[in-house]
Amino acid sequence: MQCRLLQAPTTSCAECGASLIAPVELVRELLYYRDMNVLDQRDWALVTAFVAGSSLALPILAPLAIGSIIALGVHKVRNLKRRRAITGITMPPLAVTLGATTMYGTARRFRATVSSLIDAAPVLIEHAAVKDRHGQILVRRTTAAPFLLDVEGRGPVLVTGVTRVMPASVLAHRMQVRRGDPRLERMGVPADLGVAGDLEIASVAPDGPALAVTGLVENEVVAELAFHRDGGRIPVMRGRVGAPVLVEDRRLIAAAL
Numbered sequence: 293m294q295c296r297l298l299q300a301p302t303t304s305c306a307e308c309g310a311s312l313i314a315p316v317e318l319v320r321e322l323l324y325y326r327d328m329n330v331l332d333q334r335d336w337a338l339v340t341a342f343v344a345g346s347s348l349a350l351p352i353l354a355p356l357a358i359g360s361i362i363a364l365g366v367h368k369v370r371n372l373k374r375r376r377a378i379t380g381i382t383m384p385p386l387a388v389t390l391g392a393t394t395m396y397g398t399a400r401r402f403r404a405t406v407s408s409l410i411d412a413a414p415v416l417i418e419h420a421a422v423k424d425r426h427g428q429i430l431v432r433r434t435t436a437a438p439f440l441l442d443v444e445g446r447g448p449v450l451v452t453g454v455t456r457v458m459p460a461s462v463l464a465h466r467m468q469v470r471r472g473d474p475r476l477e478r479m480g481v482p483a484d485l486g487v488a489g490d491l492e493i494a495s496v497a498p499d500g501p502a503l504a505v506t507g508l509v510e511n512e513v514v515a516e517l518a519f520h521r522d523g524g525r526i527p528v529m530r531g532r533v534g535a536p537v538l539v540e541d542r543r544l545i546a547a548a549l
Contacts, residue, residue: 294384295384298481306536378430380424392535399497409478417455419494423492439498450529502542
């Protein structure tokens with residue numbers, strides 16, 4: 293919930309490592325509040341009940357009790373309107389893992405690909421996020437397949453594990469979505485969850501533009517590569533819980549400098 297990443301059942305978020313996660317079915321009500329504080333409505337109702345009860349013994353309090361009841365009704369109406377849509381959040385920044393290396397190259401298919409939400413085209417990584425009108429994140433999802441990064445002047449590096457596309461540095465497709473949109477369903481959003489806004493999809497296709505990929509690199513043995521490398525030993529950039537591999541479009545990085 294802290295970073296609104298939809299993922300398989302787990303004990304901690306794959307990207308940020310936070311433990312504040314749970315199935316959507318159990319915590320959907322909490323998504324309507326920025327700070328998880330739902331005591332204000334309960335406290336207001338208690339005050340209203342206290343004043344109304346006191347007015348029976350002290351009629352002079354009757355006008356105050358009526359005003360309090362009206363205020364409580366307005367408060368409830370505002371809450372109902374607010375709960376028609378989930379509250380957005382600002383994405384927490386991800387710090388680069390200590391000892392991480394940035395490599396530049398072209399992504400190549402390794403074992404398989406994943407299907408894009410846009411047109412079911414084969415892609416290696418895709419980050420899809422639904423944003424509200426203020427540009428804040430409602431929900432998001434990342435799908436990725438292991439891929440080979442042909443590093444300039446070095447050779448292939450296998451990129452696998454938890455991977456995060458940096459949407460601000462990868463060309464993204466944007467489209468409007470409403471509750472019940474089939475693309476939201478494919479993201480894993482329940483049909484009865486009030487999600488609507490701008491769907492932003494950033495994808496990395498095989499043999500696409502040059503990438504900047506940041507993560508920890510270790511030498512590992514990969515059985516599939518043993519037939520053309522000695523023992524299949526190859527540098528591997530593996531993303532882990534709380535320390536994902538970061539993928540960016542090198543062209544957009546250069547344009548921002």
